[in-house]
Amino acid sequence: MFEKFTAGARDTVTGAVDEARRTGAARVTEDHLLLALLELGALDRLGVDRGATAAALAEARRRGGMSKADEEALAGLGIDLAEIVARVEESHGEGALAAAGARPQRGRPQSARVRFAPGTKKTLAQSLRIAVGHRERAITQTHLLLALLIAPGPVADVLAAQGVTYARVAATAPAAA
Template sequence: MFERFTRDARSTVTGAVAEAQRAGAPTITEEYLLLSLLAQGVLDPLGIDRAAIAADLATARRRGGMSKADEEALAGLGIDLTEIVSRIEETHGEGALSAPSRRKRTGHIPFTPGAKKVLEQSLRIALGRKDRRISTLHLLLSLLSRPGTPAEVLADHGVTYARAETALAA
């Protein structure tokens, strides 16, 4: 499937690997694909604030990857996620829920099942649009079409599937 990727889409995937390595992450998640798209300026035509999106992703990492929907569901049960995160960080240090794995790496960082699904979905989107190659647009649309932190953060910044498709399809 990788042979169908445009040069920019390949750069996004390799950029995600580099982002995960820089963070010391044990796996490559959907978040790293989004960070790579941001670093390449793919979302710039949408007028988004790269730093704000990166900060929101970092905040989600501090919550252990729990989404705002998760936080609201817990609040409905009387559980304050912010308080739990604060207590954990008091005991174990800031970012304890997002701390990278301490296990020794062999050099290869695997993609999570969710990140693999994003890549697979990008192919489906390209085929559905009758595009011959998978581009960064397809990767972004795939991230937007799947539930999770990247789609939630993008939506919070006004980036929707329809808006991205309209603004970036050229």
Template sequence: MFERFTDGARGVVTGAAGHSERTGADEITEEHMLLALLDQEGTRASFALASLGIGDRRESLVNALAEARRRGGLSTADADALAGIGIDLGEIVSKVEEAHGEGALLAGGRPKRWWPGRRGFSPAAKGTLEKALRIAAGRRDRHIGAEHILLALTARPGVVAEVLADHGATYGTVERAVFGVARAG
């Protein structure tokens, strides 16, 4: 699959690895891929993010992702579902942090790498790359670009897709920004 990646897509992968390394994460996640996309210039994906006004709202995206990490990676939809059965996630997070310190629900620990200095992709990040391949194939594109990775991030359920949607980047809006029109069906 990686032989079909454009320079922009390769830049997302290497940039995500860099973000993972800088934060001391155990693995490369979808969040790291989004941050790497936000770092890029001159790609179809960076154009789409800029045209949707997201490039200028990086701090807001980063804060929303940090809040999701504080909730143990649960999305707002997850929190709403729990609230529907009478569980206040905010209260649980507060009590856990009160007992164990701020950020107690954040993922952490020592890296669990097979090779020193190399981080693997989380299952969700691998799924995003696979989805990017399927999106490119579905569009009959011969390459996988950063735009396909961005579309895949919006298409897969989870915190990153939710944060992007909250900032106006849904699959449809990104597809229109990248390709001009959304495809039917």
């Protein structure tokens, strides 16, 4: 499938792998894809604030990857997610609830192969379906971004907070990003 990616989309995937390695993550996640898109300037045309988006992703990881919908559901049961995070971090240190593989792995060589998380694999496959659905021959950065927006969760929440929606991205898509 990688041969169907444009240069920009390939750069995004390799950038996500590099980001995962840099942070010592065991797997490449959707967060890493979004961070790579940010680093490459793929969201600049949408007016996305790189720093605010990266900070919001870090905060979502700190909450154990809980989405806004998860937080609201817990609140409906009388559970305050912020209080849980604070108590866990008080006992176990900041970032203790970070998703598995999000924290640096001790003793992990920098050159070790980093695998793609199941959600990331789904995102890459979804980007192909989106390209085919638009009758396009190649997968672009825009297709990757649209695939990230489809999957509910912290990445889609962070993008929505920046005003990035599927409809807006599809309407402003460059030809071959």
